[in-house]
Amino acid sequence: MSDSIAVSVSGLRHRYADREALCGIDFTVSTGEIFGLLGPNGGGKTTLFRLLTTLLPLRSGVATLMGVDLASQPQIVRQLIGVTFQSPSVDGKLTVAENLRHQAYLYGLSGSVVASRIDELLSRLGLTDRRHDRVDSLSGGLKRRVEVAKSLLHHPRVLLLDEPSTGLDPGARHDLWEYLTRLRREEGTTILVTTHLMEEAERCDRLGILDRGQIVALGSPDELRLSVGGDCLTIQTLAPASLSEQIASRFQITPRRLGDALRIEHEAGHELLRDIVAAFPNEITAISLAKPTLEDVFIARTGHRFWESEPS
Amino acid sequence: MSQVIDPVVANRHLHDVAVMPRPTMGLAVYSLALRELMRFFRQRTRIVGAFGQPIIFWVLFGAGLHGSFQGPAGISYQEYFFPGVAVMIVMFTAIFSTISIIEDRREGFLQGVLVAPIPRTSLVLGKVIGGTILAVLQAVVFLAIGPALAFVGLSPSISTGLTWFNLPGVIAYLSLVAFALTSLGYLIAWPMDSTHGFHAIMSVFLMPMWLLSGSFFPAPATGWLSWVIRLNPLTYGTAGLRRLVTPNAEALTGLPSLSLSVAMTSLSAIVYVAIAIWMTNRQTAHNAR
Numbered sequence: 397m398s399d400s401i402a403v404s405v406s407g408l409r410h411r412y413a414d415r416e417a418l419c420g421i422d423f424t425v426s427t428g429e430i431f432g433l434l435g436p437n438g439g440g441k442t443t444l445f446r447l448l449t450t451l452l453p454l455r456s457g458v459a460t461l462m463g464v465d466l467a468s469q470p471q472i473v474r475q476l477i478g479v480t481f482q483s484p485s486v487d488g489k490l491t492v493a494e495n496l497r498h499q500a501y502l503y504g505l506s507g508s509v510v511a512s513r514i515d516e517l518l519s520r521l522g523l524t525d526r527r528h529d530r531v532d533s534l535s536g537g538l539k540r541r542v543e544v545a546k547s548l549l550h551h552p553r554v555l556l557l558d559e560p561s562t563g564l565d566p567g568a569r570h571d572l573w574e575y576l577t578r579l580r581r582e583e584g585t586t587i588l589v590t591t592h593l594m595e596e597a598e599r600c601d602r603l604g605i606l607d608r609g610q611i612v613a614l615g616s617p618d619e620l621r622l623s624v625g626g627d628c629l630t631i632q633t634l635a636p637a638s639l640s641e642q643i644a645s646r647f648q649i650t651p652r653r654l655g656d657a658l659r660i661e662h663e664a665g666h667e668l669l670r671d672i673v674a675a676f677p678n679e680i681t682a683i684s685l686a687k688p689t690l691e692d693v694f695i696a697r698t699g700h701r702f703w704e705s706e707p708s
Numbered sequence: 709m710s711q712v713i714d715p716v717v718a719n720r721h722l723h724d725v726a727v728m729p730r731p732t733m734g735l736a737v738y739s740l741a742l743r744e745l746m747r748f749f750r751q752r753t754r755i756v757g758a759f760g761q762p763i764i765f766w767v768l769f770g771a772g773l774h775g776s777f778q779g780p781a782g783i784s785y786q787e788y789f790f791p792g793v794a795v796m797i798v799m800f801t802a803i804f805s806t807i808s809i810i811e812d813r814r815e816g817f818l819q820g821v822l823v824a825p826i827p828r829t830s831l832v833l834g835k836v837i838g839g840t841i842l843a844v845l846q847a848v849v850f851l852a853i854g855p856a857l858a859f860v861g862l863s864p865s866i867s868t869g870l871t872w873f874n875l876p877g878v879i880a881y882l883s884l885v886a887f888a889l890t891s892l893g894y895l896i897a898w899p900m901d902s903t904h905g906f907h908a909i910m911s912v913f914l915m916p917m918w919l920l921s922g923s924f925f926p927a928p929a930t931g932w933l934s935w936v937i938r939l940n941p942l943t944y945g946t947a948g949l950r951r952l953v954t955p956n957a958e959a960l961t962g963l964p965s966l967s968l969s970v971a972m973t974s975l976s977a978i979v980y981v982a983i984a985i986w987m988t989n990r991q992t993a994h995n996a997r
Contacts, residue, residue: 449823453991474825475731485820489747501739502824504731546820550729 627665740834792923
């Protein structure tokens with residue numbers, strides 16, 4: 397069993413001077429899986445990422461990568477992981493190829509392996525004709541590709557990416573995910589990615605939803621959506637408080653209030669929609685019915701909206 | 709949908725750990741030092757800054773002070789100041805190459821190095837050796853061509869003091885001084901978040917350190933100033949260089965001996981680099997930025 401577990405985290409906590417960023421995180425990632433950590437900014441994703449990449453010292457809890465204990469053997473963990481940072485870690489004054497060569501040397505590659513590995517990654521990421529360009533002169537999407545190429549030079553067993561889509565246009569984002577899925581398929585690389593984008597989370601095999609330093613939901617995107625139940629009704633109204641009371645007394649359902657909107661999860665959403673519209677034609681400005689999204693999962697588990705949870 | 713993976717592929721990591729390339733310190737130091745050199749030669753303003761200011765100092769202070777200067781053994785101020793400017797070049801280059809650690813941290817390059825499976829000591833040595841090479845290169849070029857300013861009337865004619873005979877010794881000694889100063893710059897720069905702080909340290913600590921090292925004016929025989937100069941580690945850096953390049957033995961009276969200079973400069977280099985290595989190896993939240 398333990399052979400097929402790539403990342404295992406249990407009881408992980410982390411405090412900054414003034415606040416607790418992670419309060420007891422547990423999850424495992426299987427080998428060859430694409431695992432997403434979804435959460436709003438400030439939810440603890442970046443802290444978790446920094447702990448797993450050995451940038452922050454692990455003080456409380458246990459984490460292993462490919463069975464290697466992170467706290468006691470960070471040097472071996474560093475060899476096993478590839479890291480793609482959100483902020484660029486390439487040197488803009490050097491060319492693409494020079495950056496990759498530098499990275500190869502840091503990971504102990506030498507001789508002819510370096511050149512062949514660089515050629516291979518440049519062609520796989522479509523960077524071959526840019527190899528002699530200074531990184532500063534590249535677009536955001538190309539820079540991110542250099543970052544990814546850089547983190548894969550040494551054949552990492554686990555690739556960790558922090559918000560890989562930040563600053564990428566939809567086309568570049570699509571290309572990146574095509575590449576990640578191919579990497580997983582062809583090399584069996586385990587991929588752990590942090591994101592605040594629902595669309596990106598949809599592409600993961602499994603997700604951990606992180607809010608205020610805790611994992612509030614864990615499972616595949618489908619499982620998570622199913623856990624919310626039938627349909628989601630969103631009602632826009634000018635008087636949310638009174639409408640909420642009226643719906644509650646009439647249908648024995650307690651709507652969730654989110655700002656000016658009311659939200660109801662219900663098995664037979666289409667029938668309820670019809671009944672509500674018929675009962676309160678004047679109070680409702682807009683009403684929509686949808687299958688639950690990952691955002692609905694987040695709301696159901698935390699009681700607040702994705703973007704409202706950002707600490708001040 | 710997730711398990712479209714060949715189980716053989718999935719288990720490959722078990723073998724891979726054993727056959728993974730072992731990262732070596734030498735290769736990492738080489739690569740990091742090489743990067744320093746590449747960056748330097750691609751930023752022309754840095755070359756101008758590291759070279760320009762000392763030459764301007766030499767020409768202007770030389771012209772302004774030579775009338776009132778009474779040097780040991782009657783040498784001109786320009787001649788006295790010449791090795792001092794070389795030390796200044798070493799200091800400036802050392803400082804500008806280590807200030808880049810702050811930029812590396814801010815721009816994100818550093819985080820990539822910190823998660824690499826190399827001993828952190830190689831980061832210190834790569835930076836320091838890269839800075840040392842740059843500093844020595846520039847100081848030697850200055851020593852060799854500085855006197856050529858006499859041809860355009862900007863300085864009196866002086867001898868460089870460089871000969872084919874003493875060149876290896878001068879390079880070796882300048883390397884020692886540069887290694888010490890680059891390490892000092894590194895340990896100042898490492899904990900800093902912005903280059904502003906570094907500039908402050910530079911004006912209140914590093915510039916006075918150079919001014920009071922016997923580079924700019926000779927140490928008086930008595931008084932508090934003589935003690936400050938005697939306790940300044942850089943005094944021995946300058947004195948050693950003077951002993952190597954000054955042909956006129958009379959001009960060296962009162963200076964520390966060459967062996968004392970080498971000993972003191974080596975000692976300070978060891979202390980600085982040890983502190984730099986200790987700081988860099990500490991696991992702190994400061995690294996994650």
